[in-house]
Amino acid sequence: MKALTFKQGIHPEYNKELTKDKPLKNAKRPEEVIIPIKQHIGAPLKALVKKGDQVDLGQKIADGDSFVCAPIHASVSGTVKDIRKVTDPGGNTVDAVVIEAADEDTLNSGLDKHESLDELEAGEIRNIIREAGIVGMGGAMFPTHVKVSVPDDKNVDYVILNGAECEPYLTVDHRVMVERPKSIIFGLKALMKASGAPKGIIGIEENKPEAIESMQDAAKNDDNIEVQALETKYPQGGEKMLIEALISREVPAGGLPLDVGVVVNNTSTAAAVADAIRDGKPLYERSISITGRGINSPQNLIYRIGTSIAELVEQAGGLKDSAAKVITGGPMMGAAQKHLNIPTVKGTSGILVLVKDEVEDFEPSPCINCARCVDACPMFLMPTQLVNYAKHDMVEELEEWQVLSCIECGSCSFVCPAKIPLVHHLRLGKAQVMAKKREEN
Amino acid sequence: MNNELIVTSSPHVRSQDSVKKIMWSVVLALLPAVFAAVYFFKARAISVVLTAVVGAVLTEYIFQKVRNKKIAIDDGSAVVTGLLLALTLPPSIPLWTAFFGSVVAIGLGKQVFGGIGQNPFNPALVGRAFLTAAYPVLMTTWTVDGVSTATPLSKMKMDGIATDTWNLFVGQIGGSLGETSALALLLGFAYLLYKGYVNWRIPLAMVGTVFVGTFAFGADPIFHLFGGGLMLGALFMATDMVSSPTTKNGRWIFGLGAGLLVVVIRLWGGYPEGVMYSILLMNTAVPLIDRYTRPRSLGEVK
Ligand code: SF4
Ligand code: SF4
Numbered sequence: 001m002k003a004l005t006f007k008q009g010i011h012p013e014y015n016k017e018l019t020k021d022k023p024l025k026n027a028k029r030p031e032e033v034i035i036p037i038k039q040h041i042g043a044p045l046k047a048l049v050k051k052g053d054q055v056d057l058g059q060k061i062a063d064g065d066s067f068v069c070a071p072i073h074a075s076v077s078g079t080v081k082d083i084r085k086v087t088d089p090g091g092n093t094v095d096a097v098v099i100e101a102a103d104e105d106t107l108n109s110g111l112d113k114h115e116s117l118d119e120l121e122a123g124e125i126r127n128i129i130r131e132a133g134i135v136g137m138g139g140a141m142f143p144t145h146v147k148v149s150v151p152d153d154k155n156v157d158y159v160i161l162n163g164a165e166c167e168p169y170l171t172v173d174h175r176v177m178v179e180r181p182k183s184i185i186f187g188l189k190a191l192m193k194a195s196g197a198p199k200g201i202i203g204i205e206e207n208k209p210e211a212i213e214s215m216q217d218a219a220k221n222d223d224n225i226e227v228q229a230l231e232t233k234y235p236q237g238g239e240k241m242l243i244e245a246l247i248s249r250e251v252p253a254g255g256l257p258l259d260v261g262v263v264v265n266n267t268s269t270a271a272a273v274a275d276a277i278r279d280g281k282p283l284y285e286r287s288i289s290i291t292g293r294g295i296n297s298p299q300n301l302i303y304r305i306g307t308s309i310a311e312l313v314e315q316a317g318g319l320k321d322s323a324a325k326v327i328t329g330g331p332m333m334g335a336a337q338k339h340l341n342i343p344t345v346k347g348t349s350g351i352l353v354l355v356k357d358e359v360e361d362f363e364p365s366p367c368i369n370c371a372r373c374v375d376a377c378p379m380f381l382m383p384t385q386l387v388n389y390a391k392h393d394m395v396e397e398l399e400e401w402q403v404l405s406c407i408e409c410g411s412c413s414f415v416c417p418a419k420i421p422l423v424h425h426l427r428l429g430k431a432q433v434m435a436k437k438r439e440e441n
Numbered sequence: 442m443n444n445e446l447i448v449t450s451s452p453h454v455r456s457q458d459s460v461k462k463i464m465w466s467v468v469l470a471l472l473p474a475v476f477a478a479v480y481f482f483k484a485r486a487i488s489v490v491l492t493a494v495v496g497a498v499l500t501e502y503i504f505q506k507v508r509n510k511k512i513a514i515d516d517g518s519a520v521v522t523g524l525l526l527a528l529t530l531p532p533s534i535p536l537w538t539a540f541f542g543s544v545v546a547i548g549l550g551k552q553v554f555g556g557i558g559q560n561p562f563n564p565a566l567v568g569r570a571f572l573t574a575a576y577p578v579l580m581t582t583w584t585v586d587g588v589s590t591a592t593p594l595s596k597m598k599m600d601g602i603a604t605d606t607w608n609l610f611v612g613q614i615g616g617s618l619g620e621t622s623a624l625a626l627l628l629g630f631a632y633l634l635y636k637g638y639v640n641w642r643i644p645l646a647m648v649g650t651v652f653v654g655t656f657a658f659g660a661d662p663i664f665h666l667f668g669g670g671l672m673l674g675a676l677f678m679a680t681d682m683v684s685s686p687t688t689k690n691g692r693w694i695f696g697l698g699a700g701l702l703v704v705v706i707r708l709w710g711g712y713p714e715g716v717m718y719s720i721l722l723m724n725t726a727v728p729l730i731d732r733y734t735r736p737r738s739l740g741e742v743k
Contacts (some may be wrong), residue, residue, distance in 0.1 A: 012454055168454065240739055253740040254629035324447050331453040338448050358454070359447050365513070366558035368460055372642070380738045384687060385731070402738040410452030417458040418558070424450045 003206045005231035006241040009378050010411045012168050012234055012332070014207060018298040019088055023180055026302050027315055031101050033075050033306030034086055034343040035061065036094045041142045047097060053080045054102075054423035058109030060133075060284050061097050070143040072418040073109065075284035075304035076101040089309075089328040089335060089342055096343060099306070103227045103317040111280035117193055125277070132276035133283045133346075138162060138173075138237065138266040139329055141347040144273070147263050148195040156261050160246060161188055163204040163211060163267040164230055164237035164398060167330025170350045172269045172287045175300045177204065177211035180271050181218035183278075187270030188225060190277055190349045195263045200225040202267065203246050207232040209302045234332060235409040239264045241378050249392045253405050268349070276360075290316040292325030294353030303344065309351055310340035332410040335387045362419040373412035379405045383412035383422045390429030395436050403429045460557070463638050463682075464517030470629035470639075471524045471677065477622035482532040486618055490527040492536045496543030497523030504552040518557050523547050526566035528619025528673055530572075531580065531716070538579055542568040547561075562724045563681045568716050573717070616669065623672045630676040642692035643685060644675040650700025658708055670704065673715035684724045691727075691734040699723045 037045050049055055055074040063071040074097075082098040114120055120128075130145035150156050161184065165173040177184060188200045203221070204212045206229050219225045230236050240251045242264060249260040257264050268287065273433060275281040281315055283307055286412035292300040297318025303312055309328065313319060319326075327334040328342070329350050373383040379401055389397040403426065412422040480487040501519035505512050526546050530539055546568025551560045573580045619626070633639035651671060656662040665671065679685060679699055686695050699719045706715030 010456075012456075079580075200550050219521075225573065234501065244739070252742065255740065270671075325453060326446055326450075327453055331451075333451050335451065336446070336448040336453065338446060350612055352453075354453060360455070362449075362455055366556065368463075368558045368682050368684040369685075369687060370463070371460075374687045376691075378739070381736060381738045382687065382731075383733075401735065402741055405738050405740065413452050414454065415456050415458070417456075417460045417463055419455060419459070421450060423452065427450075 001228045003229040003246045004232045005233055006244040006378055007213050008376055008380070008411075009233045009235060009241070010376050010414050011232075012110045014168045014232070015291075016169065016171050016207065018169065018293075019289050019300055020174055020208075022175075022299045023171070023172075024175045024287050024300045024302055027304070027307065028410060029076065029101065029105075030304055030311055032081070032098065032100050033094045033304055033309065034085060035072060035075060035306035036088045036096045036134065036343055036345055037062035037072050037074060038092075038094045039133075039141055039305075039345045040068075040070040041140065042066065042070070042146075045069055045072065047095065049080050049081055049083075049097060051080055053084055054078075055080060055243070056108035057105040058107045058111075058284055059282075060110070060131075066333060068143055070130065070135045070145070070406050071282075071351045072097075073133055073282040073284045074099055075128045075306050077105045078102040084344060088345055089337065089348055091111060091335065096306075102157075107370045108347070109280055109282050111276060111282065112403065113280045115191055117277070120193070120277070122194050122196060125190050127363070128276055129190075129194065131272055131282070133274050134269060134276060135283070135346050136266055137268040137272065137347060137349065139333065139347045141345070144191075144265065145194075145423060147265065148191055149257065150195050150263075150361075154258050154261070156195045156258065157199060158247060158262045159188060159191045159197045159200045160242055160262055160264045161197060161200065161202040161267050161270055162242055162264055163202050163208070163215065164242065165208070166232075166234045166237040167332055167350070168234075169291050169352050170289045170330050171233050171291070171300060172289050172349050174208050174211050176268050176271050176287055177208070178214045183274040184215065184267050185218045185222065185225065186278065188274035189222075190273050191263065191265055191270060193225075197263060198224060201246050202227045203230045203236075203242055204228070205230050205232045205236055212361055233379055234411060235407070235429070238378060238407055238409060240407070249299075268273055271380060286346065286348075287322070288312065288344070288348060289350045291350065292353040292355075293358065294320050294325075294355045295351075296320055305346055306343050308340065309337065309344060310344045312351060313340055313353070316351075319353060320355065322357075323353050324356040324359045325354040325393075327352040327354070332414070333408065339371060360397055362421075364420045365418045367418055367420060370417060372415040372417065376411040376415045378409060378411060379407060383426065386429055387420065387422050387425040388431065390425045393432065395432050398429045399436070403433055406430060445505075446710045460518075461516045464521055466633060466636055466638050467521045468517055468524060469526070470633045471521070471552060473625035473628045474528055474619045474622065474673070475524065477625035478528070478532075478618040480625050481621050482641055485532045488536060489530055489532065489534060489539050489618060492539045493527035493530070493543045494523035496540040497526070497547050500544045500547040501552070503681070504548065504556070508558065513557070516557065519547055522551070522564045522568070525619075526675060529565065529617050529670065531617050534579055535712045538572060538576055542572045553719045556681055560683055561727070562721055563678050563684050566678055566721050569646075569717055570721060582700065619673045620670050623667045624678050626672045640685075642689060643696040646693050646696025647675040647679055647700040648672075649654065650697050650705050654701065654704035655708070658704070660708060665707065669714055670716040674720055675699075678716075678719050679723070682701045686727050686730045686734065688731055688734040688736060690736070691730040694730055694734065695723050695727070698726065700703055
């Protein structure tokens with residue numbers, strides 16, 4: 001099988017060997033969870049419980065009226081101790097439900113169990129996905145039921161599952177693909193049925209041969225599902241890069257994959273969809289890689305959402321003395337955390353701990369116009385020029401030179417020999433253009 | 442763990458490349474040409490090269506000191522300029538002239554624009570252009586083994602005498618320090634290519650255009666490729682990152698334009714050479730070239 005790919009991009013060190021062969025195991029059940037009640041891109045939710053309430057595992061504790069939102073469920077049975085403001089891994093201040101765990105869990109989600117997809121209509125599947133609170137688990141946390149709700153004037157012919165896992169260090173999707181391939185295929189079929197797509201493709205980077213083999217084996221009886229190897233290159237897992245690599249279509253600027261007949265989901269998301277349909281299990285737990293040279297015993301765990309990062313770090317043997325930076329997510333797009341007292345959310349796929357030597361202090365020097373950033377950008381932008389415009393508040397030029405297409409993948413900053421924090425400036429540039437657009441409307 | 446966690450924005454890992462690494466690799470890549478110069482011109486070459494490099498680094502230091510900037514002479518960029526300038530000079534040049542050329546190259550060519558990354562022109566070429574204008578005689582006196590000779594290009598231009606092709610390629614011809622051996626220059630360039638520190642589109646377009654252009658107008662293309670400063674200019678000066686385009690198409694256009702200018706100057710102009718002016722002229726067009734060759738971004742409807 002010839003590995004496919006997109007144009008440009010970079011080759012960071014992958015560092016997956018730290019955890020790639022460590023099977024998923026259940027994290028210790030936490031004594032307390034702090035569950036932020038906004039874990040999706042979209043409208044805010046209202047809490048359905050109050051202090052003192054008894055809740056069951058899987059019980060819905062927050063929901064909203066808007067179409068673009070995803071409910072939240074209790075990740076343990078227990079007592080609501082408090083509802084208070086916390087800082088989530090993305091740095092936002094959000095309301096959170098604090099639950100003190102009871103001795104035992106009783107699953108009570110109100111979701112039915114379905115052995116097969118045949119008994120379900122597309123709309124019913126979408127409803128289950130919504131009620132189970134499923135969002136994109138690669139990190140973006142966009143509500144999945146919205147993704148598969150195809151407007152009447154659009155036609156979808158592919159559901160693409162992202163098994164690229166192009167972020168260095170992370171091995172979550174890898175483990176799920178190796179250990180739960182049948183669930184992923186079941187979830188994929190559900191997503192295909194929900195969106196009306198006749199075909200499914202699972203794209204996996206070549207550096208995960210076990211995952212490719214495992215998925216191929218699970219899909220061998222399905223003619224309409226294809227497992228495709230992808231070149232190991234960052235950001236291969238970017239939605240637009242995947243679509244470009246797998247079916248040579250180009251998502252229009254400002255548009256969605258839907259505009260080119262595609263729905264893209266993460267492999268772990270597909271597995272969560274299967275859990276919801278077959279086991280009536282909403283998204284209250286997920287897998288994570290706790291990794292990096294700054295952690296004592298790197299591993300892959302399945303944890304209850306709302307478990308604090310401190311607790312997960314503890315279960316992975318704790319931080320080494322040399323630990324210098326703790327990142328939620330991967331090293332390219334993840335967020336550095338000030339402290340460990342942060343709750344996990346549905347999109348937390350990794351905790352990466354870097355040691356001092358790896359956290360050089362990158363003092364920027366002037367741009368030498370080397371064009372490495374231009375040659376790396378998977379969106380074919382000109383980061384060096386855009387940053388120049390951003391620094392000089394040249395909003396019109398920023399817009400004309402397509403700053404809004406920047407996916408903040410970090411490839412440009414990665415290659416820059418002058419160590420200029422390009423992405424940081426690009427974010428500011430994007431904000432300038434957005435502000436101008438808001439003003440105009 | 443008793444220390445504070447570090448918080449910066451993503452990405453949290455960076456490639457190993459740095460400006461310093463790139464610049465010192467260019468220095469390394471120029472060494473074969475320097476050795477060739479020493480082989481052909483002996484101790485004289487060593488003194489000219491050292492003088493030019495010391496002049497460049499010293500000027501850089503003084504500017505940074507006076508302007509209270511961080512002293513960054515160890516980034517290697519001034520060494521590159523000094524070396525490049527030296528390679529464009531005739532071996533017989535008085536040392537003070539070489540020194541002065543370096544002062545101008547760094548001072549006027551780079552520091553007045555704000556230092557590294559800001560210069561619109563290749564600093565070494567600015568230095569050389571200045572010397573050519575100020576000391577035309579010193580800059581066109583060529584000596585081999587104590588005997589005054591002309592460069593192959595001027596011999597051809599002025600007297601219609603051709604030089605043997607093999608000698609042109611390997612060396613042993615009249616000319617500036619770095620013009621003598623195309624082989625040495627190509628060797629260094631190959632190293633930079635391997636490291637990924639240089640782009641190949643500009644030199645390919647430039648050399649290709651000169652080849653096709655001179656051939657089309659009935660001149661000897663091989664001779665124009667290797668006799669004179671084309672190789673040095675195309676491989677190491679037109680490719681100067683700071684003063685060349687950042688887009689792929691822009692690089693083709695830059696090389697093509699510079700090549701055309703060389704052909705025009707050499708075949709119809711008053712100078713036997715022309716590489717220097719061609720590159721300097723194209724340098725002025727870089728912002729424009731970049732603007733008009735911006736690639737279509739993914740999904741953009743232009
Ligand atoms: S400009 Fe944006 S999309 Fe392009 S490499 Fe940089 S972060 Fe990625
Ligand atoms: S990679 Fe850095 S130094 Fe090179 S052009 Fe881009 S911003 Fe400038």
